[in-house]
Amino acid sequence: MHATKRALLIACGLAAAAALPLAAQAQTDAWPTRPIRLLVGFPGGSTPDIAARTLAEPLSKALGQPVVVDNKPGASGNIAADMVAKATDDHTLGIVINGNLTSSKMLYPRLPYDPAKDFTYLSLIATAPLVLVAQNNLPSGAGFFDAARKGGDKWNYGSVGVGSVGHLGMELLKSRVTGFSPEHVPYQGNPQVVTAMLGDQVQMALIPPGVAMPQVRAGKLKAIGLTGGRSALVPELPPLADAGVRDFSLEVWVALLGPANLSKTAQARISRELEVIMKQPEVRQKLFEQGWQAVGTSPDGMRLRVKEEAAIMTRIISARGIKIQ
Numbered sequence: 001m002h003a004t005k006r007a008l009l010i011a012c013g014l015a016a017a018a019a020l021p022l023a024a025q026a027q028t029d030a031w032p033t034r035p036i037r038l039l040v041g042f043p044g045g046s047t048p049d050i051a052a053r054t055l056a057e058p059l060s061k062a063l064g065q066p067v068v069v070d071n072k073p074g075a076s077g078n079i080a081a082d083m084v085a086k087a088t089d090d091h092t093l094g095i096v097i098n099g100n101l102t103s104s105k106m107l108y109p110r111l112p113y114d115p116a117k118d119f120t121y122l123s124l125i126a127t128a129p130l131v132l133v134a135q136n137n138l139p140s141g142a143g144f145f146d147a148a149r150k151g152g153d154k155w156n157y158g159s160v161g162v163g164s165v166g167h168l169g170m171e172l173l174k175s176r177v178t179g180f181s182p183e184h185v186p187y188q189g190n191p192q193v194v195t196a197m198l199g200d201q202v203q204m205a206l207i208p209p210g211v212a213m214p215q216v217r218a219g220k221l222k223a224i225g226l227t228g229g230r231s232a233l234v235p236e237l238p239p240l241a242d243a244g245v246r247d248f249s250l251e252v253w254v255a256l257l258g259p260a261n262l263s264k265t266a267q268a269r270i271s272r273e274l275e276v277i278m279k280q281p282e283v284r285q286k287l288f289e290q291g292w293q294a295v296g297t298s299p300d301g302m303r304l305r306v307k308e309e310a311a312i313m314t315r316i317i318s319a320r321g322i323k324i325q
Contacts, residue, residue, distance in 0.1 A: 031265045032091055035066040039084050039094040041077030047208060047291065048077070051126055051254045052095040054286045055277070062273040076163065078104055078111065085118035087259045090266055095125070095254055098165055101306045103313040107163040107324045115310075120262040121302045123274050126292035127253040129231050130169055131212040132224040132240060134204040135197055141243045144224050149179040151203070157182045158193035158202040162324055166193075166206045168313055169227060169250045171320050173206070173240075176248045197221060208252055209234045210291030227251070233293055254292070255302055271299065 038056055042048045049071060056067040072080040077100045084094035099107075101115040113119075139147050148155055159166035167184060174180050185202050187193045190211045196202045198220060206227065213234060215221040225240035227250040240248055256274070258266065277283055278296025287294045297305070316322075 031269050032065045037092045038067050038069050039080040040071050041080030043073045048095050048254050050290045058277045082112045085113035090263050093258045102310040106317045118260050120258040121299045122256040124255045124295050124297045124302050126287050126294050127251045130206040130227040133212045133221045136222045153181050153183050155182040156185045156202040158185050158187050158196050158205045161186045165252050169206045172316050
């Protein structure tokens with residue numbers, strides 16, 4: 001073979017080989033090929049919905065396709081979670097809360113999905129502590145629990161329903177504080193819980209900072225402490241440990257997931273984009289203003305968090321005999 005021709009063939013071969021990684025990258029970036037449907041199991045304006053819409057805009061820009069938030073409220077978010085689990089189009093994702101993955105299986109004997117098997121875990125998006133709030137005429141700190149012990153089961157606490165984080169969290173708190181035994185009164189939402197406290201129907205509740213702090217700062221309710229350490233969301237509030245409560249840490253959170261059959265291509269692309277998005281100052285600030293601390297985790301990090309919390313919730317549900325009627 002003529003030397004010039006041989007050299008040309010070798011050069012072409014090297015160029016083709018060098019192009020292979022680029023071709024592989026292009027194939028990875030080929031997803032998505034149409035708009036992404038982001039299911040949320042709560043109504044518009046709810047905290048999970050707000051977090052979803054905050055994520056949707058930068059995710060849409062990064063993926064080059066619209067990310068359409070689709071609210072499917074009902075059954076504490078389990079309707080939307082089940083729709084995600086059964087999706088087969090490779091373009092359906094979901095925003096879920098703690099309970100959908102950590103307690104629903106214990107609370108709903110006929111839950112149509114398996115939290116451990118039917119999803120691709122992608123990332124925790126944001127977290128927030130809960131605030132133990134009480135009527136404004138009650139004592140602060142450890143004095144609150146002394147008064148609550150005297151009140152016994154004549155005192156009540158409100159939550160947004162059986163099996164909610166506020167309900168299970170308070171039952172967990174009861175297991176951590178000797179002689180603390182308020183009775184549960186469920187309501188349709190946190191605004192109703194606040195109204196009940198202001199109306200002397202319940203003495204206390206565990207609610208998110210975004211709901212609690214306007215009432216606390218207005219002097220209408222009293223913040224006893226946070227369910228965990230100090231938080232940048234509410235730096236003025238002490239942890240419940242300062243009131244003598246030990247080994248008690250609880251947060252509400254929202255997470256992004258897909259169905260178990262979500263393609264590896266989609267998983268890789270989402271993980272790569274989320275790693276960048278969750279570090280963007282504007283995204284973190286928007287979530288912060290809505291009462292969320294932006295986090296962002298690996299899929300393994302999310303799975304570990306779910307596993308640890310599910311074990312805690314399973315024990316408290318079993319010990320207290322909690323059931324959805």
